[in-house]
Amino acid sequence: MEDRACTIPHRAYCSPPMNAPDALPDLPFPHRHLLGMQELSRSDIQRILDLSEQFIELNRQDNKKLRDLQGRTQINLFFENSTRTRTSFELAGKRLGADTINMSVEASSTKKGETLIDTAMTLNAMHPDVLVVRHPDSGAVALLSQKVDCAVVNGGDGQHEHPTQALLDALTIRRRLNRLEGLTVAIAGDVMHSRVARSNIYLLNTMGARVRVIAPPTLLPSGIERLGVEAFTDMRRGLRDVDVVMMLRLQRERMQGSFLPSVREYYHFYGLDHEKLSHAKPDALIMHPGPMNRGVEIDTEVADDIHRSVIREQVEMGVAVRMAVLRLLVAGRGNGNGGDA
Amino acid sequence: MVAMPDQRFAYLNARLLDPASGRDEIGHILIEDGLIAAVGPDIFPNRVPDRTEVIDLDGLCLAPGLVDMHARIGEPGAEHKETFESAAAAARAGGVTTLCTLPNTEPVIDNVALVEYVHRRANEGSDVHIRPFAAATQGLNGKQLTEFGLLQAAGAVALTDGDRAIADATVMRRALSYSTAFDVLIVQHVEEPSLAHNGAMNEGELATRLGLKGIPTAAETIMLERDIRLVEVTGARYHAAHLTTAKALDVMRRAKADGLPVSCGTAPHYFALNENEVNGYRTFAKVSPPLRSEDDRRAVVEAIRDGTIDVISSGHAPEDPEAKRQPFEQAAFGAAGLETMLALGLQLHMSEDVPLLSVLACMTCNPARLLGLDCGVLMAGHPADLVIFDPGAPWVVDSKKFRSKSKNSPFDERPMQGHAVRTVVEGRTVFVRRVER
Numbered sequence: 001m002e003d004r005a006c007t008i009p010h011r012a013y014c015s016p017p018m019n020a021p022d023a024l025p026d027l028p029f030p031h032r033h034l035l036g037m038q039e040l041s042r043s044d045i046q047r048i049l050d051l052s053e054q055f056i057e058l059n060r061q062d063n064k065k066l067r068d069l070q071g072r073t074q075i076n077l078f079f080e081n082s083t084r085t086r087t088s089f090e091l092a093g094k095r096l097g098a099d100t101i102n103m104s105v106e107a108s109s110t111k112k113g114e115t116l117i118d119t120a121m122t123l124n125a126m127h128p129d130v131l132v133v134r135h136p137d138s139g140a141v142a143l144l145s146q147k148v149d150c151a152v153v154n155g156g157d158g159q160h161e162h163p164t165q166a167l168l169d170a171l172t173i174r175r176r177l178n179r180l181e182g183l184t185v186a187i188a189g190d191v192m193h194s195r196v197a198r199s200n201i202y203l204l205n206t207m208g209a210r211v212r213v214i215a216p217p218t219l220l221p222s223g224i225e226r227l228g229v230e231a232f233t234d235m236r237r238g239l240r241d242v243d244v245v246m247m248l249r250l251q252r253e254r255m256q257g258s259f260l261p262s263v264r265e266y267y268h269f270y271g272l273d274h275e276k277l278s279h280a281k282p283d284a285l286i287m288h289p290g291p292m293n294r295g296v297e298i299d300t301e302v303a304d305d306i307h308r309s310v311i312r313e314q315v316e317m318g319v320a321v322r323m324a325v326l327r328l329l330v331a332g333r334g335n336g337n338g339g340d341a
Numbered sequence: 342m343v344a345m346p347d348q349r350f351a352y353l354n355a356r357l358l359d360p361a362s363g364r365d366e367i368g369h370i371l372i373e374d375g376l377i378a379a380v381g382p383d384i385f386p387n388r389v390p391d392r393t394e395v396i397d398l399d400g401l402c403l404a405p406g407l408v409d410m411h412a413r414i415g416e417p418g419a420e421h422k423e424t425f426e427s428a429a430a431a432a433r434a435g436g437v438t439t440l441c442t443l444p445n446t447e448p449v450i451d452n453v454a455l456v457e458y459v460h461r462r463a464n465e466g467s468d469v470h471i472r473p474f475a476a477a478t479q480g481l482n483g484k485q486l487t488e489f490g491l492l493q494a495a496g497a498v499a500l501t502d503g504d505r506a507i508a509d510a511t512v513m514r515r516a517l518s519y520s521t522a523f524d525v526l527i528v529q530h531v532e533e534p535s536l537a538h539n540g541a542m543n544e545g546e547l548a549t550r551l552g553l554k555g556i557p558t559a560a561e562t563i564m565l566e567r568d569i570r571l572v573e574v575t576g577a578r579y580h581a582a583h584l585t586t587a588k589a590l591d592v593m594r595r596a597k598a599d600g601l602p603v604s605c606g607t608a609p610h611y612f613a614l615n616e617n618e619v620n621g622y623r624t625f626a627k628v629s630p631p632l633r634s635e636d637d638r639r640a641v642v643e644a645i646r647d648g649t650i651d652v653i654s655s656g657h658a659p660e661d662p663e664a665k666r667q668p669f670e671q672a673a674f675g676a677a678g679l680e681t682m683l684a685l686g687l688q689l690h691m692s693e694d695v696p697l698l699s700v701l702a703c704m705t706c707n708p709a710r711l712l713g714l715d716c717g718v719l720m721a722g723h724p725a726d727l728v729i730f731d732p733g734a735p736w737v738v739d740s741k742k743f744r745s746k747s748k749n750s751p752f753d754e755r756p757m758q759g760h761a762v763r764t765v766v767e768g769r770t771v772f773v774r775r776v777e778r
Contacts, residue, residue, distance in 0.1 A: 117666060137671060139553075158552050159553075160552030160553075198549075221555075222544045223547075223549050226549075
C-alpha cells in the first residue's frame, strides 16, 4: 500500500471551522503528556476536538493513511486487559503513519510497581516517541511518565482518569448537539470506581456543561460534590430534563457483596430503560463507554435505539480523537532522546 | 583521653528547659557519673568544683534528651531499611536519647528470646537507650496474647501490635485486663481495619479526585471509642499511638475528663502536614494513619496545646526506595522521622505558638512517665540524658544526609529552624554537630 501524502492541507488542522479564523497555526501543544482532563484548559480541549473533526472525514475514506507520524514509534503498553481502547489507539497511530507495537504486561499483584518502572526504563531505551499506557493503579501512568523521555498518553489508570474516553464523548456530543456549553449531562452508575466518570466530570465542567451524577449511595465517592457535580440517588430525578445520559459499566465484582445486594435490584432502580429515560429531554442522547452489560445497567432496546443511542458513534469518534491526541503530542517534537532535546 | 576518677561535667549558662518542673531559666547543670548532680542558676555560688570538664553554652537550650515512643527499626528482618546502629545514629543527631522500638519485625518480637536479642544488639550497637515494645499478640495475629509478664521482665516497656490494630474486641478486652496484673502499658494503633479496608489515604475530595481508596476518619473514632469502653471495664493503662482527627481527640478529651487511665500520642507529620501532601501521588506522604484534612491538623495542634495529646513521637518508619517508588496504592506506608522530630516540635512552638515546655513535655517527661522510665527530666539523681539545641539555627532538610538508612522523609528540602548541637547520654557526649558552612 502506498502512503498518501497529506491530503488535508497542513494548515487545516489548526484553522478549525468553529474557531476564530485567525487562530495561529501550529502552536506547540502546551503539554508533554496527556495524563488527565484535570490539567487541560478549555482551549486545549477545543483544539483536540477541532483537530479530531478533520480525522473523522479521513477515517471514512478508502485510503486512511497519513504521514504525520511517519518514522515515529508508538508503543501501547497495557497492564490491564483491553481490546477496544488498545485497538483504537493502534488504528489511530497506524493511520497517522506511526509504527505501532502492542505490549501486554501481566500485572502480578505483588510486583506491579517493579514491573512498571522496570518496563518503563526498558522501553525508554528503545527510543519510542509515544507510550500509550493503561494500568490498574491510579497514578501509575503519571509515575511512569516521570521515568521516560517520550510523550505518554493515559489509556486509563485505576480509578483516576481515562482522558481520551472523555474527549471522544465530548466530540460525540458536540457533533450531535453542536455544543457542550450549557448542556446538562447525567453520568449514571458506578461513579465511585469509574475513571471515565472522573475524566468526563472534569472535561464537561471545563467546557461549561452542567454535570449530574446518579448512583446508589454506596457507589457515590466521598466529596464528589466538590468536583462540581450535583449528586442524585434517585435516577428519575437525576434524569429530569437532561440533554445527555452517560451510562457507566458496572463491574461484575461490585454486583454482589456490600456495594449492591443484587443485579435485579440494581437494574430496577438504576438500569436505564424507556420509562426512566422518559424523564430526560425527549431527544436526549444515550451514551455508554462499553462494553455494555445489557440488562444490568442498560436495557437492550434503549441501547439499540438508533435515534438516540450514540454508542457506536462513540467508538468511531474514539479513533479520531486518539489521532488528534497523538498528532498534537508527537508530530514535530523530538522524543527527548535525540540531540535536539 | 584519660578517664578521670569520677567523671564530672558542667554545662554553664544554658537555657534550662525542664517541662516536668516547669523550669525555663538560664542556669547550669552538673553531671557526675552519668547522673545529674545539680541543676539550677545558683548551683555554683563560688566556682565550679575542681576536676570538672566545663562547657559554656552561652544561652543555648538544654533539655532532657528526647524520648521517642514510636520508632520502627528494620532489625531483625529488614536490615536494609534500618539497623540499630543506623537508627541510633539518626536518633543522636535528632537529640533522641531513648528510642522505643516496635515489634513488627521479621520475626515478630513476641517472645522473651527476641526481647533479649534486641537488648543485646541494641547495647552493642548503640549509645542511645533502646527500649523495645513487645508484641501484644503472638505473631501480631490479633488472637493469642503473648507472655506479658515475662516480656516485661525481659525488658519490654510496653505491649503493642505495632502498626496493626488489635481488632478483635474480646482479644483487646483480655489484653487490657491481663495487662493490669503487671501494670504494663498497652499501645494501640487506632484504626478499625474493616473500615480502613485497604485504603491508602484520607477519605474525601482529594482521594476521590486521585481515584484512591480512602480511609474514613470514623475508622479512628470507632476504634478509640471502643477501646475506651474496654478501658472502663478493665481499668487498664491504654495509650493511643497516633491520633490524627478532631473527632478522636474529642473522644480522648472526654475520656481523660472522666478520669480514665488513657493517654495518646501523635507524630510531627500530623501537626505539620495535611492530606494535600499526597497530591501528585507523593508516596513519601503515605503514612499510617493517613495525613488528614487541614481542620484535623489544626485540631492536633490544639490538642497538644491543651494537653490532650501527651506524646509526640517520631513515628519513624524507614522504607527503602523500592517500597516507595510504586504506584500509590502499592507503595509502603511510613515516613522517616527521627532527624526532623525536634525541629518540627520547635516549629510548633514558633509557628503555632504552643508553649515550648508543652512541646518538650510531649517528647520527654510524658513518654518517660507513661513507660516508667527515670529519664526525661532535668533533676538531680536522674540520668544525664540531655539534648542541647540551638532553637534558631536555620537548616534545610536534605534526606541524602540522613544518618538513617532510609531517606523517605516527607519534609525533604524543607527549611527548618532549630536543631540539636549536642546529645548527651548518661553524661557522655554521643553527638556534636559540626558547624556546616
